[in-house]
Amino acid sequence: xxxxxxxxxxxxxxxxxxxxxxxxxxxxxxxxxxxxxxxxxxxxxxxxxxxxxxxxxxxxxxxxxxxxxxxxxxxxxxxxxxxxxxxxxxxxxxxxxxxxxxxxxxxxxxxxxxxxxxxxxxxxxxxxxxxxxxxxxxxxxxxxxxxxxxxxxxxxxxxxxxxxxxxxxxxxxxxxxxxxxxxxxxxxxxxxxxxxxxxxxxxxxxxxxxxxxxxxxxxxxxxxxxxxxxxxxxxxxxxxxx
Amino acid sequence: xxxxxxxxxxxxxxxxxxxxxxxxxxxxxxxxxxxxxxxxxxxxxxxxxxxxxxxxxxxxxxxxxxxxxxxxxxxxxxxxxxxxxxxxxxxxxxxxxxxxxxxxxxxxxxxxxxxxxxxxxxxxxxxxxxxxxxxxxxxxxxxxxxxxxxxxxxxxxxxxxxxxxxxxxxxxxxxxxxxxxxxxxxxxxxxxxxxxxxxxxxxxxxxxxxxxxxxxxxxxxxxxxxxxxxxxxxxxxxxxx
Numbered sequence: 001x002x003x004x005x006x007x008x009x010x011x012x013x014x015x016x017x018x019x020x021x022x023x024x025x026x027x028x029x030x031x032x033x034x035x036x037x038x039x040x041x042x043x044x045x046x047x048x049x050x051x052x053x054x055x056x057x058x059x060x061x062x063x064x065x066x067x068x069x070x071x072x073x074x075x076x077x078x079x080x081x082x083x084x085x086x087x088x089x090x091x092x093x094x095x096x097x098x099x100x101x102x103x104x105x106x107x108x109x110x111x112x113x114x115x116x117x118x119x120x121x122x123x124x125x126x127x128x129x130x131x132x133x134x135x136x137x138x139x140x141x142x143x144x145x146x147x148x149x150x151x152x153x154x155x156x157x158x159x160x161x162x163x164x165x166x167x168x169x170x171x172x173x174x175x176x177x178x179x180x181x182x183x184x185x186x187x188x189x190x191x192x193x194x195x196x197x198x199x200x201x202x203x204x205x206x207x208x209x210x211x212x213x214x215x216x217x218x219x220x221x222x223x224x225x226x227x228x229x230x231x232x233x234x235x236x237x238x239x240x241x242x
Numbered sequence: 243x244x245x246x247x248x249x250x251x252x253x254x255x256x257x258x259x260x261x262x263x264x265x266x267x268x269x270x271x272x273x274x275x276x277x278x279x280x281x282x283x284x285x286x287x288x289x290x291x292x293x294x295x296x297x298x299x300x301x302x303x304x305x306x307x308x309x310x311x312x313x314x315x316x317x318x319x320x321x322x323x324x325x326x327x328x329x330x331x332x333x334x335x336x337x338x339x340x341x342x343x344x345x346x347x348x349x350x351x352x353x354x355x356x357x358x359x360x361x362x363x364x365x366x367x368x369x370x371x372x373x374x375x376x377x378x379x380x381x382x383x384x385x386x387x388x389x390x391x392x393x394x395x396x397x398x399x400x401x402x403x404x405x406x407x408x409x410x411x412x413x414x415x416x417x418x419x420x421x422x423x424x425x426x427x428x429x430x431x432x433x434x435x436x437x438x439x440x441x442x443x444x445x446x447x448x449x450x451x452x453x454x455x456x457x458x459x460x461x462x463x464x465x466x467x468x469x470x471x472x473x474x475x476x477x478x479x480x481x482x483x
Binding site: 002157160161164165167169176199200201202205206208209210212213216221222223224225226227228230231232233234235237238239 | 245400403404405406407408412419442443444445448449451452453455456459464465466467468469470471473474475476477478480481482
């Protein structure tokens with residue numbers, strides 16, 4: 001494993017499990033110092049990973065965390081934490097819609113803003129926001145989630161244009177069906193099997209596979225990709241069978 | 243210690259003598275792969291350690307004879323990078339040139355994929371990366387011929403990915419933005435190149451290395467689940483208005 005990220009500080013939100021945990025592990029394996037967040041104080045993070053507790057649905061908690069981010073001046077920021085709560089359109093409560101957007105969109109915006117002064121000072125920064133295939137693609141009961149994730153992509157595209165000349169590259173990675181705790185709360189096992197078969201690769205993604213694409217975009221190997229929403233979905237988005 | 247993640251793998255790179263293709267060949271070699279690089283001439287200059295093969299993508303006979311090489315060698319990785327561009331306003335697009343450009347960027351890559359896939363299926367592992375262009379996504383004057391060929395290559399790739407995904411074969415495209423190649427230097431003045439660079443959010447032209455690094459990621463074992471995509475490497479150019 002190359003230590004191409006030694007000397008770099010990375011912040012990964014939602015690093016206690018799933019895709020975020022895999023990202024934190026891989027950033028560490030490449031030599032980066034990693035600060036991972038989770039909602040609980042003293043959350044279970046990969047070994048060697050520093051912990052910060054932040055509740056993304058709580059503006060005061062996010063504001064306090066942003067002060068920390070500004071002070072730490074990370075080179076790499078991965079806005080990974082997010083929530084999904086599938087509900088058909090007519091059953092969505094305003095407050096729930098707001099809560100999901102607070103976590104998936106408003107908090108990442110604030111954290112990006114807090115990280116930018118440091119990245120500009122370094123003359124180098126990489127931001128990767130975890131979006132979703134629900135944005136480019138759709139499905140019933142995804143309006144809240146898809147709206148927040150599509151907005152995250154829209155925000156990232158614009159941010160990329162604003163900070164590119166400072167050596168800061170901003171992209172999204174949109175995971176397809178990935179074997180995480182989150183997806184298991186949404187689909188029962190038999191449905192998950194059917195979903196896997198609907199993907200050209202005939203299987204779900206492993207969190208580590210999503211993480212590898214994220215880490216590539218966050219590394220020095222990425223010199224010219226910015227403003228993109230890169231789908232890592234086993235081909236799902238471009239298959240349309242009758 | 244250099245990453246040897248491609249040790250034991252054979253890669254074929256069309257247009258391996260210069261610019262993006264050459265940078266891809268160098269990276270594959272550095273990661274331990276064996277590489278066959280092609281060029282249009284009987285003898286071509288490829289990086290040390292790379293085998294050279296002549297291939298004229300616009301010439302079906304040349305493509306057929308190279309397909310036999312591919313069928314015999316069974317590469318794990320195929321990068322369809324070779325080809326030239328052709329610019330003309332629609333009134334001046336010459337049909338013979340349309341055939342030549344589409345032969346080069348669509349038909350030849352399809353034939354090379356066809357030749358490579360049986361071997362990749364046997365390996366249970368394969369990576370195909372086809373080099374498209376931002377001209378296949380966003381339009382600008384004089385690119386109808388070239389842009390349609392590159393868009394077709396993307397369509398080909400998405401449909402191919404749907405067929406071979408279950409065999410562990412991932413097929414993607416990389417769409418370079420403005421890259422500071424010999425061709426660009428030949429076709430544009432320094433002032434024009436400066437204006438191009440200024441129109442890109444990162445305020446510079448791309449390099450062959452920028453593109454090659456993306457290609458190598460998609461072509462290696464680090465890529466486990468990205469397939470059927472056309473990934474734009476353009477310094478943010480295409481998305482901004």
